[in-house]
Every structure is written in structure tokens, then in C-alpha cells.
């Protein structure tokens with residue numbers, strides 16, 4: 001039980017966390033991977049190399065310390081963390097290991113300031129957070145195993161079909177090897193893929209499901225991530241593109257995530273995507289046009305150019321079939337053979353404020369997914385256009401909390 005005195009101690013560490021949070025989380029990950037190298041496969045080591053994961057954890061620890069009096073403020077963040085943990089297979093037994101290395105890191109980074117009282121307070125605070133996460137995660141595991149077609153842990157899937165969608169994007173149609181039913185997930189949710197690489201190390205990554213739920217297959221649509229500059233190439237994405245073929249088996253976790261459409265509402269939907277951020281939007285679009293055909297949808301997508309632009313034919317066919325659906329494609333670079341109204345609609349980058357000014361879209365909920373710069377630009381534009389936060393939903397791939 002965390003006492004008020006311990007809460008006060010944790011809060012008193014906020015300035016130190018602001019100054020040294022990153023040193024702390026770097027120290028923590030180094031210790032943990034040295035002490036428990038078996039946990040490496042649970043982490044995206046590219047996010048470790050880029051520092052993104054350390055930054056994300058530093059922000060999380062700081063956020064927790066700042067809100068220790070009322071952790072309910074953190075509920076949305078906790079929802080994101082638990083969904084990701086469950087999709088990766090994090091279990092109760094992992095928490096004491098993390099706690100052990102985190103306390104050792106606090107001790108080392110804070111030096112003399114880390115008195116016995118300070119360390120006790122952090123141990124109690126960590127214990128409280130761990131209990132909360134373990135309970136929430138157990139509830140998600142239980143739910144995943146209890147729905148029809150559901151499962152907990154890893155389920156093997158055959159790659160039934162591989163379809164090239166653009167010069168850098170490929171879809172994988174997946175059927176469970178047990179030939180059992182598929183679950184009623186919510187479009188916009190993601191799964192983890194687990195593949196064993198050439199060195200025998202299991203790698204885990206999250207990908208949005210890119211099709212509406214039905215009994216035929218699950219579909220993932222993946223961009224090949226070639227490294228450039230400081231950014232390494234995407235390990236699992238490259239394996240999927242290069243090594244995985246029809247007939248192969250990959251393992252999936254049960255779908256998770258909160259980037260989903262509220263189908264209790266009938267108000268318009270605006271789906272804004274950039275590049276491979278189109279993937280969750282495809283499932284949402286397929287599902288909502290089927291389940292709520294009367295609902296107005298504005299589907300705006302930005303791509304660099306026609307070569308990398310995925311799913312255009314499908315989108316145009318959907319727009320032709322659904323009167324209440326508008327599709328609007330932006331190309332940054334228009335080629336001489338690109339035809340306005342066929343391949344793209346607008347030249348340049350998307351401006352969400354212009355879209356939000358459309359009277360037909362009053363009271364709409366906005367869903368945003370794309371590269372980081374795209375997302376911040378569109379979210380800022382929507383906020384400036386007066387759209388309240390409650391109607392802006394975003395999906396960050398990667399170490400989301402950063």
C-alpha cells in the first residue's frame with residue numbers, strides 16, 4: 001500500500017526525473033538486457049537503438065510520478081500500454097524483473113539522493129502500478145480467450161495469399177492453421193506478429209489489421225521499411241516482404257487496441273491517413289459501410305506519388321458503390337501520366353482544416369494515422385479548427401508514448 005508520505009517522496013522526484021529521466025531509463029534498459037537477455041525478444045531493438053523506447057518510458061515514469069495522487073488521469077495512456085503489452089505476451093511474471101532493474105537504475109542514477117525512504121517509496125509506487133497493469137492485462141487475456149474464435153497467446157496462421165499493393169506495400173491474407181473460427185475484432189485494432197529470424201531469435205511487431213472482420217481471413221498490409229540516414233531498416237517488415245511466402249506460417253496475437261470507431265454514433269466519420277497509415281482505415285471503411293450504410297464518411301489519403309500509393313482501385317470502387325462516401329487522394333508529386341479524379345484528386349499535402357470546414361462533416365469524429373509529421377500537422381490543424389479532443393482519435397505506430 002502506497003502511503004501519503006511515499007506519494008510525496010515520489011512527487012518530490014519530479015524535477016530530478018525531468019532532468020535525468022532519460023539517463024534513468026537508459027540505465028534501466030541496459031541493466032535489464034544484461035541481466036535478463038531473454039526479454040530482448042519482447043522489445044523492438046530498433047526502438048532501443050534510436051532511443052525512442054527509452055524516451056517513451058522516461059515520459060511514462062514522469063507522467064506517473066506527476067499524477068501519483070490521481071493515477072486515473074493516466075487511464076487513456078494505461079489503455080494504450082495494456083493493449084500493447086497483451087498483444088506482445090507480457091505476463092505478471094515479467095513485472096518483478098522490470099521492478100528489480102528499475103529500482104537499481106534509480107539507485108544508481110540518483111546516487112546519494114536515493115535514500116532508503118526514496119527507494120521504498122518507488123518500490124511501493126511501482127508495485128501499485130504493476131498491480132493495476134497486471135489486473136487490466138489479465139482481464140484482456142481472459143476476454144481474448146473467451147470470445148468465439150478468440151485465443152490467448154500465439155496462434156499460428158498460414159499465409160494464404162500475398163498481394164502487392166504498391167511498390168513498397170504488400171498484403172498478407174492469413175488463415176489459422178487450426179482451421180477454427182476467426183474472432184469479431186474491431187476494425188482499427190492491431191495484432192502482433194511473431195516470426196523467428198535467421199539467428200533463431202523470435203521478433204515481435206505490431207501491425208494494424210487492414211480488413212473488416214469476417215470469417216474468410218485476417219489481413220495485414222505492411223510497408224517494406226528500407227533504412228535511410230540514421231533510421232535502420234524495419235527488421236520484421238523486411239522479413240515479411242523478403243522471406244515470407246504463400247504457404248508459410250506466422251504467429252499472431254489476438255487483436256487489441258482502442259483506435260476504433262464508435263458504432264453507437266451515427267455522426268460523420270473522417271478518416272485521414274498518410275502513407276502506410278492507410279491500413280487501419282481500410283478495415284474501418286469496409287466495416288462501417290457494411291454495418292452503417294447511412295453514415296457519411298470522408299476518406300482522405302495522402303501519398304508521396306502513384307508508385308507508392310496503395311489500394312486506389314478498391315477505394316474508388318467503394319466510392320462508386322456508396323453514395324455517402326467521399327474519397328479524396330492527395331499526391332505530393334504528380335507524374336505526367338497521373339490523372340486527376342482517377343489516380344489522385346489534389347496535388348500537394350492534406351489540410352485537415354479545409355476538410356473540417358465542410359458543413360457536411362459537422363459533428364464528425366476524426367481518425368488520424370500516418371507518419372509522425374503528418375499526424376502532428378493534421379491534429380494541430382483540427383484543434384485550430386475548433387474540433388474538440390474528444391472527437392480526434394489518433395494511432396501512433398512505434399513506441400507510442402514518445
Ligand SMILES: NC(=O)C1=CN([C@@H]2O[C@H](COP(=O)(O)OP(=O)(O)OC[C@H]3O[C@@H](n4cnc5c(N)ncnc54)[C@H](O)[C@@H]3O)[C@@H](O)[C@H]2O)C=CC1
Pocket residue numbers: 223225274275276277278302303304305308330331332348349350369370371372373374377395396397398
Ligand atoms: N501512425 C504511425 O505512427 C505511422 C507511422 N509511420 C511511419 O512513418 C514512416 C513513413 O511512412 P510512409 O508510408 O512512407 O509515409 P510517407 O513518408 O510516404 O508520407 C505519406 C504522406 O504523408 C504526408 N506527410 C509526410 N510527412 C508529413 C509532414 N511532416 N507534414 C505533413 N504531411 C506529411 C505527405 O503527404 C506524404 O506524401 C514509416 O516508415 C513509418 O515508420 C507510417 C504510418 C503510420
